[in-house]
Amino acid sequence: MCGLVGLLVKKPALYDTLGALMVPMLIGMTERGPESAGLAVFTNGAKKGELKYNLWANTTDFNYWAGLENDFNQHLGSKVRLSTKGNHAILISHLETEVVRTWIGEHFPGVHILSVGHNLDVYKDIGTPAQVVERYDLGKLKGSHLIGHTRMATESAVTPAHAHPFTAGTDFCLAHNGTISNPFSVRRKLEHFGIHFDTDNDTEAACRFIEWCMRSGDDLETAIKKCFEELDGFYTFLMGTRDKLALVRDPFACKPAVVAETDDYVAIASEFRSLAQLPDIKNASLFEPVPEQLYVWTVEGKA
Template identity: 45%
Template structure:
């Protein structure tokens, strides 16, 4: 049992409140997932690329940044948030930064990459995680979040969501996939790499693979309904979009609300009650095996 939340703003005037609104939604889902929490925020776009790095020891990140600047002559901006640091660098530098990290800083993970997306996740109660990264102060157009109850694996940050396998693409998942091992092997043969054994990372990789082949986010999610076995609710973010899909059985709870200002998702309605204008929203349960998608350009 896990909790999922998502908020996609249609009205740009609400962007300064995105983090505060998502924080309230995320913390409300604590009893669905008290073990760890995470979120992805789509904020101001970088001229190059943002890499979100994580290390258990923040000092390790600071030392690695000094080493990269020295060894690579790297020009970048760095914003530290607790155990994570967001690097803003030229997109052409991504490959050599990843290679340097692999060779010199094995304790550092790249948890996300994109022009707009920043990902933060840690073990702990959702409120504590949100406060550690100052989620309430973050701004942007859309965000997704997850609270985890580890029922099939250890309580680790590696198991926390969101998972990202492509630029500005990430996914949160409530459910369990039965064919993820076979699908993982297939995707690895297609050139995708995975950092964990989590089935949700495989789902994220599947969507990345389909979209790299030219599918839209909506088309990739439609394909997932036949290619992924198990039960699932996915909430997905891209640079410009936000989407939701439930498996054909739809055994996991889900509710959505839409107004002229936003679209919101929660595993339970109580995650939505603090949103502005919720009393006038169109509130509905997303149908099984139907993709719901919105985009802003």
């Protein structure tokens, strides 16, 4: 069992409230996933030609991050911008992604790259949703849309890296409620194409498979149709791209989802109890998404 939440605010005036609206949603899913929680949020972008790297390290030592910044600048002769919050850091650089990845891998192997993108930030860690929210001050997040996850592991270890959402490529994230039965055959297929995996988690295989399909030219809808063929198992997927929030349930739809929509927002959760605290929820239009249908909401003005 796991909990999913998704939120897209329709008016730029509401971007400042995105985190505050999300907090009761994520905490509402504590019973479905008490051991890890995570959030992927689409915020203000990096400057043109730059990319944001969200990093996680098993230390809250500020000097560690300052050392990383210093070494990066010295070794690569390129000034990065770094903002940190405990274990978490956001590094902004205009260097090639592979250069940054390789350098971090070689010099700071304890650092886990959570995400790469223009707009995407990812926070995930072990602990209850309330603890993770407090640790990273997630209530203050601003942005247009987000996906969140609370985890109760049924396979693979409970570590920050195994928490959801997962990311692949740039500005793509996925959170999953369910179990994929054939992640290793999907991995073997993708590894032939040089795709690297960070963990042995089943959701990471699904995330990288969808991103690989899209990088190969498919749109999201075609990539999801390939999932129905390729992925064996149960899943409700929540996905985020720079300007879209998407939801799909497998043909058996064992994993729940409910959607609420008002003039101000689209909110998705595994169960209604995570939507109950949203403003004007009594007048929201509610529905249960049907299996095998891709639901996509686009951020106004970002398409």
